[in-house]
Amino acid sequence: MKVLAAMSGGVDSAVAAARAADAGHDVTGIHLALSRNPQSYRSGARGCCTIEDSNDARRAADVIGIPFYVWDLSDRFHADVVEDFMDEYAAGRTPNPCLRCNEKIKFAAVLDRALGLGFDAVATGHYAQLRTGPDALIEMHRAVDHGKDQSYVLGVLDQEQLAHSMFPLGDSTKDVVRLEAADRGLLVADKPDSHDICFVADGDNAGWLKEKLGDRVPNSGGDIVDEATGEVLGRHEGTVAYTIGQRKGLRIGTPAPDGRPRFVLDIEPVSGTVTVGPRERLAVDRLEGIKPRWCGSVPSRLEGTVQLRAHGEEHRAVVTVGRPPQVGSGPPVERTTVSIELLDPAYGIAPGQAAVIYAGSRVVGSATIASTRRVTA
């Protein structure tokens, strides 16, 4: 097969490309330039798409012995991922830009271009496993290394995308991958893993959002209100600095009467009110999801698990897929809703986050959380 290996400049994608080449595929490496103003050097685990990353990817391609190019997708990335991230925060939701990037960039813009150019598949260094299921559909499963498993951020891929994807690292642990990189002479073997949101270079999401949103910030301040008493406990300088479940950075002078920490329970973007209360008030037992994406066939009811954040825990759940009667000519899949009944409560769940649905180790699909139901005492 002709395989396009997306190479970030990190150790995982380098080893993935090398394994694809070893498997006998005709591999071409590409580095995606996603930032409009790339910085020269990365600092620690933060940021990406620096010139140094691009050079690291190029050197890895040299060592593997494959052609290498840089593709500029900065405009698409900005429109589909960065703008979406800002819009979601402006609306008071908490999006996951990594899922959006996989859905719109790596396995859409890049994959489409690759297929157009005559490639058969795109290979990445994500930790997830692909298998052919009994119905001949491609199934995506969690990686062998559960600590590194990235099936959550891939939960937006549909059958067509999975059929043209390769994840050569799914059967390995990170330790094995690092050792293999060193054995192969890849100089990125010791490079730190990347964390945080790649386009927020200093990791200060709130500061970044305030700067980028400018006049579009939903509010520039508001009250911090105790849910139980309705008492105004303090002021904040804009809700973009907060997410549901957050404990740090509230800077409330008066302690709670019982001395227990208080958490963000709710954010009202228009009035700017941030409601706080004790942790147990964060517990939710039902989620309503929209914009579902299915890896294969669409279930109507499923007893499985859901994962609600990257590297988050699994919750046992009963998932019901609703198909309201078709009215008008809108695409039916967009109108589908997903109700998730959680058997174990989840804490700190914000609208905008993705719920990824699993049957055992297999990813069934995902939905964007639109609303949550609190556990009633």
Next chain:
Amino acid sequence: MNSTVYLDHAATTPMVPAAVEAMTAHLLDVGNPSSLHASGRQARRVVEESRETIAQAMNCRPGEVVFTSGGTEADNLAVKGIYWARRDVDPRRRRILATAIEHHAVLDPLHWLGEREGAEIELLPVDSDGRVDLDALRASLASDPASVALASVMWANNEVGTLEPIEEIVAIAAQHGVPVHTDAVQAVGAVPVDFAGSGVDALTLTGHKVGGPYGVGALLVRREVDVTALVHGGGQERDIRSGTIDTPAIAGLAAAVELSVKHQAEHATRVALLRDDLIAGVRHVVPDAILNGDPTLRLPGNAHFSFPGCEGDSLLMLLDARGIECSTGSACSAGVPQASHVLLAMGRAEEEARSSLRFSLGHTSTEADVRAVVEAIAPCVERARAAKA
């Protein structure tokens, strides 16, 4: 079988055997040309003979040849050095006139001078073929001639190949006593370039574009023109450029410059014929391909196209996979393709600028190379269009 079709001579062209010979002949010689003993004198002799060879080929005086590490350093030395020297004589001289399509080795020093040294940079517009607007030059000079430190206009554009009207530029600047620098790295050996005859005050040339080695070039600069040093040290080159003189590289450069200038006319005729075949062939199989740059007043080896509906870098990759090597002709930072500032200055939309590809022919180009492009281009364009849809 050697399957590579190399059509990127404007990026770098293979060394000619005479230059390899001249260079390697001195690689084992010891002797710093600045040393006073016999070995030093011998090395110095090689350098000075090389200087004389270049002076003769370029029609300048040997003392007007300042060796540098290549075109970029020579451009920096000319632009910064002349600006500083002229401004120091008269602090009113802060304006620098250049075209919007200069190479980054000129544009970036200009912007730096603008940001850090109080220079006022005026980028003159070009027409849709990439030729500088002489009326704009006249008007800009006449508006306040005493404030102009220098003008810098390339002899030939590296991307689209258009030749600039250097003689007219020099004549206009001379009316106001303004010195002219020209980056001629693409022009030497491709079109007639006569330093004294052209009347320019400073001219950049480089080894690896004329069949010489990398890492060596020269700024030809008239003796009457003061240039403030950029690199300080031993002052080896006319006290405006320091650094131990690279004898073997300079010997290779001289051999390449001498040969390329000597064979310029026949080389241009031969390469232009191949180039015209390539243009005709590409247009035949891809009828909507657009030839960029002046159709006739252009470098003999340059064929620069826009392929509507394609990404230039998709095309480059598809051709590369077939062993055909060309260029998107665009500036790269971290290998990130950016829409060419040259095409944008020529009035093209960003989309069209991104759809372009440069084939540049040179002394090793053959009819087979042209055939290979004509055979491959249509399917590659088709694929690149599919990938963009």
